[in-house]
Amino acid sequence: MTTHPKINRKRRRLLHQVVTTAVATAAATRVAAAPAATAPSAAAASRGKGSDDKPHKIVYQLNKADPEYIEHILNSVAAMLSKYPEEIAIAVVCFGPGIHLIARKPQRPIPEELRRRAKGQAEFYGVRYIACGNTMKTLGWGPEAIEPFATIEEVGAAAIMELQEAGYAYLAW
Numbered sequence: 001m002t003t004h005p006k007i008n009r010k011r012r013r014l015l016h017q018v019v020t021t022a023v024a025t026a027a028a029t030r031v032a033a034a035p036a037a038t039a040p041s042a043a044a045a046s047r048g049k050g051s052d053d054k055p056h057k058i059v060y061q062l063n064k065a066d067p068e069y070i071e072h073i074l075n076s077v078a079a080m081l082s083k084y085p086e087e088i089a090i091a092v093v094c095f096g097p098g099i100h101l102i103a104r105k106p107q108r109p110i111p112e113e114l115r116r117r118a119k120g121q122a123e124f125y126g127v128r129y130i131a132c133g134n135t136m137k138t139l140g141w142g143p144e145a146i147e148p149f150a151t152i153e154e155v156g157a158a159a160i161m162e163l164q165e166a167g168y169a170y171l172a173w
Contacts, residue, residue: 104145132159
């Protein structure tokens with residue numbers, strides 16, 4: 001049985017809206033209910049302290065500046081945090097145009113809401129945001145160009161590889 005492509009798009013759009021709303025509501029509820037003592041500091045989140053001993057580990061590749069693309073990744077991160085609240089280590093490696101999400105002064109149009117979400121995920125949930133040093137060098141950026149919640153690795157692709165070697169599942173969108 002085949003369904004009409006327009007119907008599938010409408011269903012996908014509706015499902016996306018329902019999931020996005022549910023994930024955002026769950027994340028907001030969790031932030032409001034979380035005691036401050038259990039939230040890792042921004043420095044601990046950036047360094048990923050204690051994250052390698054979690055039973056679930058995932059690394060996301062974020063290499064585009066497209067807001068819809070970034071939103072999908074941030075929604076997936078939020079869904080993983082909801083599903084495995086205390087049992088997951090998450091890293092997001094930003095390179096190419098995707099690095100603008102974690103730039104202090106992005107040179108691409110990244111909605112402020114998405115930038116705040118990434119910062120919140122890092123500060124409140126220990127999500128590691130990693131900037132690619134090669135991309136930064138290409139852009140002529142120094143360490144001051146990247147938000148303080150993120151770390152810088154010399155080569156973003158190498159960071160992904162090393163995280164995989166440490167047991168992280170790799171997800172490219």
